[in-house]
Amino acid sequence: MTETSESRRGQGSGTYDVVVLGAGPVGQNITDRARAAGLTVAVVERELVGGECSYWACVPSKALLRPVIAVSDARRVDGARQAVTGAIDTGQVFARRNRYVTDWDDTGQAEGVKSSGADLFRGHGRIDGPRRVTVTRDDGAHLTLTARHAVAVATGSRPTVPDIPGIREARPWTNRQGTDSGVVPARLAILGGGGVGVEMATLWQGLGSRVTLLARRRLIPRMEPFAGELVAGSLSDAGVDVRTGVVPTAVRRPDPGGPVTLTLDDGGELEADEVMLATGRTPNTDDIGLDTVGLTPGAWLDVDTTCLVHGAEGEWLYALGDVNHRALLTHQGKYQGRTAGDAIGARAAGRPLDDAPWGDHATTADQHAVPQVFFTDPEAAAVGLTAQQAADAGHRIKTVDLDFDAAQGANLYADGYQGHARMVVDLDRDVLLGVTFVGPGVSELLHSATVAVAGEVPLKRLRHAIACFPTVSEIWLFLLAAHQRERD
Numbered sequence: 001m002t003e004t005s006e007s008r009r010g011q012g013s014g015t016y017d018v019v020v021l022g023a024g025p026v027g028q029n030i031t032d033r034a035r036a037a038g039l040t041v042a043v044v045e046r047e048l049v050g051g052e053c054s055y056w057a058c059v060p061s062k063a064l065l066r067p068v069i070a071v072s073d074a075r076r077v078d079g080a081r082q083a084v085t086g087a088i089d090t091g092q093v094f095a096r097r098n099r100y101v102t103d104w105d106d107t108g109q110a111e112g113v114k115s116s117g118a119d120l121f122r123g124h125g126r127i128d129g130p131r132r133v134t135v136t137r138d139d140g141a142h143l144t145l146t147a148r149h150a151v152a153v154a155t156g157s158r159p160t161v162p163d164i165p166g167i168r169e170a171r172p173w174t175n176r177q178g179t180d181s182g183v184v185p186a187r188l189a190i191l192g193g194g195g196v197g198v199e200m201a202t203l204w205q206g207l208g209s210r211v212t213l214l215a216r217r218r219l220i221p222r223m224e225p226f227a228g229e230l231v232a233g234s235l236s237d238a239g240v241d242v243r244t245g246v247v248p249t250a251v252r253r254p255d256p257g258g259p260v261t262l263t264l265d266d267g268g269e270l271e272a273d274e275v276m277l278a279t280g281r282t283p284n285t286d287d288i289g290l291d292t293v294g295l296t297p298g299a300w301l302d303v304d305t306t307c308l309v310h311g312a313e314g315e316w317l318y319a320l321g322d323v324n325h326r327a328l329l330t331h332q333g334k335y336q337g338r339t340a341g342d343a344i345g346a347r348a349a350g351r352p353l354d355d356a357p358w359g360d361h362a363t364t365a366d367q368h369a370v371p372q373v374f375f376t377d378p379e380a381a382a383v384g385l386t387a388q389q390a391a392d393a394g395h396r397i398k399t400v401d402l403d404f405d406a407a408q409g410a411n412l413y414a415d416g417y418q419g420h421a422r423m424v425v426d427l428d429r430d431v432l433l434g435v436t437f438v439g440p441g442v443s444e445l446l447h448s449a450t451v452a453v454a455g456e457v458p459l460k461r462l463r464h465a466i467a468c469f470p471t472v473s474e475i476w477l478f479l480l481a482a483h484q485r486e487r488d
């Protein structure tokens with residue numbers, strides 16, 4: 001850092017090639033790539049290095065879900081089922097979660113940022129005109145950072161609080177309490193049937209809560225309809241009260257330590273010990289100085305394929321991860337971070353960009369091949385387009401559907417394996433536009449589909465990619481054979 005003289009305690013300035021706002025997984029990835037390109041980097045973080053993902057989202061939720069699903073998996077195998085004789089040890093489950101979030105201590109991840117050669121600044125960052133960022137530290141001191149080449153916004157998102165009378169006063173759980181609680185509420189009402197809703201319902205019901213899941217429409221609506229149906233059925237089998245088409249119109253918790261009551265739009269009432277919001281995300285862009293560069297505070301940031309923000313003059317402002325609203329997923333944001341980091345390196349060196357589709361500096365997969373797994377029981381995993389999305393986009397398609405019990409490997413994996421697979425075929429190019437798997441253990445199957453979709457592998461060639469006998473992956477053989485039969 002080229003620190004200038006400090007006129008008052010804690011005040012100073014520095015000039016870097018790149019300034020990164022937010023040290024979540026996405027901010028860390030762009031930092032690594034910018035450093036690899038030989039650029040100097042300042043990283044600004046106001047809370048914990050590692051972001052929402054490491055401490056209140058992906059990591060703790062999966063640490064908590066795994067024991068629940070491992071027990072279910074054992075129960076699906078004769079011989080193993082008989083060995084599951086007790087209840088889940090919630091104390092051990094919480095201890096496991098605490099290990100994976102390093103007790104909410106970010107020392108290790110902060111060291112990781114520093115060891116990449118970047119400088120880490122603790123405090124709230126705000127853009128202050130083109131290529132400038134001010135950092136306000138907890139003690140009120142300010143610092144000004146100037147970026148020679150780029151400012152990268154990777155400030156993530158926070159839970160959306162719906163406009164329901166009484167909801168804020170009822171102190172609802174969000175993903176934060178849903179992943180950091182060490183107490184199992186006796187009754188939990190979850191609002192929202194997207195990814196957070198279904199995973200949290202699986203998790204807290206599995207740990208002993210009586211969960212009611214209220215969804216405006218079908219569950220996990222961005223996936224194929226059968227995914228939501230299978231997940232809803234299994235949640236109900238596990239004891240979750242799944243109610244679709246029902247929303248609260250008012251919430252009240254008269255006694256701060258007492259139960260919460262939800263008035264529902266079907267005329268009913270629901271009492272619970274906690275209510276959790278799983279109603280989507282709001283970008284952390286309302287207080288980052290967007291107005292100083294002609295952009296709208298609080299908006300999602302619209303970006304090009306290299307993650308440059310549209311509407312900001314000059315090629316210096318990038319937005320990655322949740323804030324650009326392309327795909328609110330850690331792996332996709334990290335891909336954006338790697339791609340944009342390389343693009344910044346190329347632009348800084350005056351090298352030509354390789355930003356044509358699927359080029360080194362293009363985030364093409366954001367449009368065509370986003371993979372996602374919901375760690376429910378059964379898991380729901382999908383990549384690319386659903387049949388509806390493909391048809392809406394004007395593709396001439398056909399779908400191939402199969403239950404997993406066609407594959408002996410699936411039955412050996414779980415007695416009476418229940419699951420379903422669909423591939424969406426582009427009839428004009430004979431490639432896959434999308435694949436969805438629902439069933440136990442399918443999360444580890446998804447990458448094969450991602451390779452096929454992103455690689456645009458012709459189905460004529462894909463049939464030569466042989467799945468081992470007897471694995472769950474054998475479903476590929478049956479899907480491709482069914483496609484070929486229908487084609488011949």
Ligand SMILES: Cc1cc2nc3c(=O)[nH]c(=O)nc-3n(C[C@H](O)[C@H](O)[C@H](O)COP(=O)(O)OP(=O)(O)OC[C@H]3O[C@@H](n4cnc5c(N)ncnc54)[C@H](O)[C@@H]3O)c2cc1C
Nearest residue numbers: 022024026046051052053057125155156321322328329330
């Ligand atoms: C319950 C839950 C489970 C999820 N599970 C998965 C999953 O299994 N897999 C998956 O891929 N995705 C999952 N997601 C989504 C995933 O958490 C996000 O897509 C991911 O965290 C986005 O990363 P990010 O770096 O953009 O933002 P974040 O992880 O939110 O990090 C942003 C960072 O920026 C900091 N920051 C914000 N504003 C400022 C500022 N002005 N100055 C300085 N610092 C600032 C924040 O403190 C934070 O550390 C889940 C989400 C939730 C809610």
Ligand SMILES: NC(=O)c1ccc[n+]([C@@H]2O[C@H](COP(=O)([O-])OP(=O)(O)OC[C@H]3O[C@@H](n4cnc5c(N)ncnc54)[C@H](O)[C@@H]3O)[C@@H](O)[C@H]2O)c1
Nearest residue numbers: 162192193194195196197216247278279280328373374375
């Ligand atoms: N395993 C994973 O990959 C994973 C897990 C969890 C979350 N995530 C990601 O995190 C992001 C946030 O997840 P999310 O589930 O909060 O958002 P979401 O947008 O996926 O789902 C929110 C749901 O809440 C509903 N909703 C909104 N307002 C409501 C209201 N007032 N009453 C009732 N329902 C209402 C919406 O209709 C929607 O179905 C998503 O992009 C998701 O993909 C990923």
